Amino acid sequence: MSYKANFRVWRGDVDSGELRDYTVEVNEGEVVLDIIHRLQATQAPDLAVRWNCKAGKCGSCSAEINGRPRLLCMTRMSTFSAEETITVTPMRTFPVVRDLVTDVSFNYTKARQVPSFTPPEGLKAGEYRMEQVDVERSQEFRKCIECFLCQNTCHVIRDFEDNKPAFSGPRYLMRIAELDMHPLDVADRQKAAQEEHGLGYCNITKCCTDVCPEHIKITDNALIPMKERVADRKYDPLVWLGDKILRRGKTQ
Amino acid sequence: MATGTAAPGRAQIEERHLRTDRWWLSPAVTVTILVAFIVYSTWRAFANDDYFAEPYVSPFYSPCLAENCDSMPLSANAPLFGDWWSLSPALIILIFPLGFRLTCYYYRKAYYRGFWASPSACAVPEPRSKYSGETKFPLIMQNFHRYFFYFAVIVALILSWDVLIAFRDEHGAWGHMGLGTLVLLANVLLIWAYTLSCHSCRHIIGGRLKHFSKHPVRYKYWQFVSRLNTKHMQLAWASLFSVALADLYVYLVASGAFDDPRFF
Numbered sequence: 448m449s450y451k452a453n454f455r456v457w458r459g460d461v462d463s464g465e466l467r468d469y470t471v472e473v474n475e476g477e478v479v480l481d482i483i484h485r486l487q488a489t490q491a492p493d494l495a496v497r498w499n500c501k502a503g504k505c506g507s508c509s510a511e512i513n514g515r516p517r518l519l520c521m522t523r524m525s526t527f528s529a530e531e532t533i534t535v536t537p538m539r540t541f542p543v544v545r546d547l548v549t550d551v552s553f554n555y556t557k558a559r560q561v562p563s564f565t566p567p568e569g570l571k572a573g574e575y576r577m578e579q580v581d582v583e584r585s586q587e588f589r590k591c592i593e594c595f596l597c598q599n600t601c602h603v604i605r606d607f608e609d610n611k612p613a614f615s616g617p618r619y620l621m622r623i624a625e626l627d628m629h630p631l632d633v634a635d636r637q638k639a640a641q642e643e644h645g646l647g648y649c650n651i652t653k654c655c656t657d658v659c660p661e662h663i664k665i666t667d668n669a670l671i672p673m674k675e676r677v678a679d680r681k682y683d684p685l686v687w688l689g690d691k692i693l694r695r696g697k698t699q
Numbered sequence: 700m701a702t703g704t705a706a707p708g709r710a711q712i713e714e715r716h717l718r719t720d721r722w723w724l725s726p727a728v729t730v731t732i733l734v735a736f737i738v739y740s741t742w743r744a745f746a747n748d749d750y751f752a753e754p755y756v757s758p759f760y761s762p763c764l765a766e767n768c769d770s771m772p773l774s775a776n777a778p779l780f781g782d783w784w785s786l787s788p789a790l791i792i793l794i795f796p797l798g799f800r801l802t803c804y805y806y807r808k809a810y811y812r813g814f815w816a817s818p819s820a821c822a823v824p825e826p827r828s829k830y831s832g833e834t835k836f837p838l839i840m841q842n843f844h845r846y847f848f849y850f851a852v853i854v855a856l857i858l859s860w861d862v863l864i865a866f867r868d869e870h871g872a873w874g875h876m877g878l879g880t881l882v883l884l885a886n887v888l889l890i891w892a893y894t895l896s897c898h899s900c901r902h903i904i905g906g907r908l909k910h911f912s913k914h915p916v917r918y919k920y921w922q923f924v925s926r927l928n929t930k931h932m933q934l935a936w937a938s939l940f941s942v943a944l945a946d947l948y949v950y951l952v953a954s955g956a957f958d959d960p961r962f963f
Binding site: 459514540609610645654667 | 831907
């Protein structure tokens with residue numbers, strides 16, 4: 448069944464912009480990205496939108512639909528009523544390039560600030576041995592498709608531009624947690640998480656988890672465990688004393 | 700200079716947010732329930748009356764840590780505060796469950812959203828211009844949640860004892876059970892489930908380990924707590940209701956509003 452849907456799409460660039468109204472045909476089974484493509488094909492050939500796989504796996508088509516951060520390709524039109532006006536805007540945490548396309552280089556800068564996997568000294572590539580039970584916890588975080596919806600929705604940087612230098616965002620704090628939980632990683636991730644990547648700014652309100660299209664439990668499985676590990680190192684004298692007395696190391 | 704979603708370089712959209720759903724409902728419900736609980740528990744904590752009806756002890760008054768409590772045979776009382784404490788004894792012991800819930804990772808989310816609007820809902824802007832999260836005093840103290848967890852375990856053990864002594868009749872004879880026994884039992888089960896599903900518990904049990912393979916028993920426990928942890932929010936609310944209802948039940952029986960129905 449087809450119908451005409453009312454869309455409001457943000458059109459503009461870094462200097463100015465506005466929400467423009469369109470009426471577009473919608474067919475059964477379509478997603479918002481299909482409608483944006485139809486808009487390009489029929490009414491707005493210069494509409495800029497970033498997309499690639501159309502299967503929720505490349506993380507390119509991140510935007511905001513009715514004010515909620517979502518992937519355009521994973522938002523079914525059947526979730527809206529035919530009378531509803533659907534508003535599509537670019538992600539509002541990052542600088543806009545044009546229309547629905549944003550400059551997400553903030554995330555690449557933050558990614559480079561996280562030291563890569565650091566195996567024990569003397570252990571060469573090809574000699575890594577580990578048990579599945581030790582790595583499976585951090586494998587959940589490898590599902591990340593880097594759509595940056597979690598970064599976009601996180602109020603720490605969305606609402607406070609000033610915090611961007613101090614806070615790496617849920618995506619990269621999750622990366623730090625992944626490495627800290629890795630059985631062969633020996634780098635000191637815990638102090639860095641708090642002091643260099645701003646873990647303390649996170650107030651665990653779970654918006655990152657809410658928007659993750661891969662359903663990664665970012666807050667419960669990465670951020671809170673990381674906060675507890677930081678508490679071990681920085682705020683718990685009993686753990687410190689226990690580590691000293693029992694000579695427990697970081698490889699426990 | 701404009702900040703937040705109006706910061707230079709970002710898409711210039713007049714509306715502060717464009718959400719069309721009822722995003723305000725969840726924080727509004729949270730605030731309503733928490734305020735209702737605060738009002739009720741404050742009244743009961745200061746009341747200093749009707750908290751014991753043989754063999755039931757209200758969870759708000761157990762254990763009693765002062766000497767000005769009612770006589771409560773077999774209860775796990777320890778008058779550490781002696782006779783100089785003249786206020787309600789509930790005010791001493793309630794600090795521990797209050798601290799546990801106040802620093803709980805779930806409740807933090809609930810009250811940051813509900814009371815602080817930080818944020819009220821995802822992609823709804825905050826009504827302030829500066830934010831430092833949990834990096835400064837007093838919110839940096841949230842990192843002491845684990846200490847409240849330790850106390851919460853002790854409190855849960857004492858409440859379990861209170862359930863055990865509730866298997867008596869109103870004259871103190873063992874082997875009996877009333878509706879109050881069931882109420883206290885349901886409450887303590889929910890308190891235990893909430894306490895053990897805590898994120899700090901999950902970390903202490905096994906989350907802090909780098910090699911589960913070297914600690915198979917702790918790994919098993921960690922898996923159990925992790926499963927429980929996925930229900931932490933539901934358990935937080937259920938145990939909040941149950942503790943208030945358990946206190947209300949004891950209050951009604953103690954004040955003579957009705958007699959405790961006895962099963963055997």
